[in-house]
Amino acid sequence: MGIFTVNEGDLEWSTYESDSGPAAIRFKALTYGAAGVPGVQYIEYGPGRTDPVHQHDVDEFFIVTTGELWLDDVRLEPGGIVFIPAGTDYAVRAGDEGVRYFRVVTS
Numbered sequence: 001m002g003i004f005t006v007n008e009g010d011l012e013w014s015t016y017e018s019d020s021g022p023a024a025i026r027f028k029a030l031t032y033g034a035a036g037v038p039g040v041q042y043i044e045y046g047p048g049r050t051d052p053v054h055q056h057d058v059d060e061f062f063i064v065t066t067g068e069l070w071l072d073d074v075r076l077e078p079g080g081i082v083f084i085p086a087g088t089d090y091a092v093r094a095g096d097e098g099v100r101y102f103r104v105v106t107s
Contacts, residue, residue: 008030008042012028013026014029024047025049025051027044029041038104040105041102043100043102045092050091051091054089056084056087059085060106061084061102062081062101062102063080064100065101066099066100067098068099069095069099
């Protein structure tokens, strides 16, 4: 396998849907379809947006690039990272100006 590269600015945003229509969460699947490359998404939450408590069957790293990301009472700012083990319940909440972060799937 060779080196994989992508610029997030070259991809269009996709949106998650909620029961009442488009949610204020959008993403770019940066490595979708790239064989042998870990899953990476660039994610944006609108101001104050939160998602329901949930869990995934994979380990995840979040790397905050802009805004504030809250997990319970823990505030992460640009440059902050969080590791969430598979099977852990959590909910992301954006700060007052929203948040953008990279989600890296590690297992």
